[in-house]
Amino acid sequence: MPDADTVTTDTPAAAVATEVRRRPALSPSRASDFKQCPLLYRFRAVDRLPEVPTKAQLRGTLVHSVLERLFALPAAERVPAQARELLGPAWTDLSADRPEWTELFDGEKPDDHAEWLRSAEKLLDAYFELEDPRRLEPEACELHVEIELGSGVLLRGYIDRLDVAPTGEIRVVDYKTGAAPREIGEAKAMFQMKFYAVVLWRLRGIVPRQLKLMYLTDGQSLAYTPDEAELLRFERTLEAIWQAILKAGKTGDFRANKSKLCNWCDHQAHCPEYGGTPPAYPGWPEPDAGDETPLDRAD
Known part of the structure; x- marks a missing residue:
């Protein structure tokens, strides 16, 4: 695999600046x-098969964008x-x-789009x-984070909001607007939050004091406090997932579940489980x- 920020040797000199390769x-x-x-991973990350977003996903993306803009305003x-x-x-x-997003509203009455905005x-x-x-006063909104672990796996993601107290304590905040089944959605959301906690721990040397999920559909919050031992175990889980992905990637053997x-x-x-x-x-x-x-970040 190529190193970060490298280009192939046969790249024309004039195109080197624009053809930066990422790991x-x-x-x-x-x-x-x-x-x-x-198999879903393969369809999304390898085949890059197109997916039609739902209006609920678009609404979540819109709400995230509004909250980011809101915090850019004076308090x-x-x-x-x-x-x-x-x-x-x-x-x-x-x-x-993304003009294709507007196609979801083609043929609808103006009142339908207005109702969608009211739901937001x-x-x-x-x-x-x-x-x-x-x-x-958040330190950042929609913060891009990236770090390479000692094992070589590169972690990358976007944090909805990062709050840092005057004492240096860190809080990671994530807004949830989707309608996934609650028990499944919470497990997926906490996996995501622990992922960010590991990245911040390795970037800053500080275990986040709180991971906070804000469920806007039902107006509830869920807060969790990780510890270093837990993050170390989770880091090993991420490394194991990545090794499994690489193994499947060599052969193309991505099984359906x-x-x-x-x-x-x-x-x-395209799924064998459905013929x-x-x-x-x-x-x-x-x-x-x-x-x-x-759309991923608006789940």
Whole structure:
């Protein structure tokens, strides 16, 4: 595999600056995919099969964008009315970058789109019932983090919000807007939070004081305090997942794992469990198989 930030030797000199190669990495979403179903990981990270987002996913992405913009405002302006005002501009910017998202609303009445925006407003209202953003000054929102562990696995992801107290204590905050089954959703969410905790621990040498999940659909929060021993065990779990991915990647042997989560999968037509046939294996992807999408981060 190529090292980080390297280019192939036959790359024209004029294109070197634009063809920077990135090492394959493990993100919380892709690690969770592999744990859930190795074949799903292959479809998403290797084959890059297209997936049609749901309106709920788009709504989650929109709410995340609004909350990021809200914290960019002076503290006194972080009020519910201002958050609602940010919805329209945020959607305009998001859909301009990905015009195919607007196709989900083709043929609908204007009132239908307005109702969808109102459902996003309800999630924002629920957020304000959980905390007062005027009293917070996050160190970062939508923070990109990346680190290589001693074993060589590269971890990469995006943290919704990072709060750092004057005493140096760290809190990782994640907003949840999806409608996955609660018991499954919480397990997946906590896996994601421990992933970020390991990355921050290795980057900063500090175990996060709190991992906080904010469920905007039902207006509830879940807080968890990890310890160093737990993060060390979880780090070994991530290394084992990555080794399993690399092993499967050499041969293309990504097995399907049927579960009730299959009901939400876009790829049943290609899945042997449903009578489908996967595409011909294209080989392990280079340079990168680890990036998360905005839809991943809005789960």
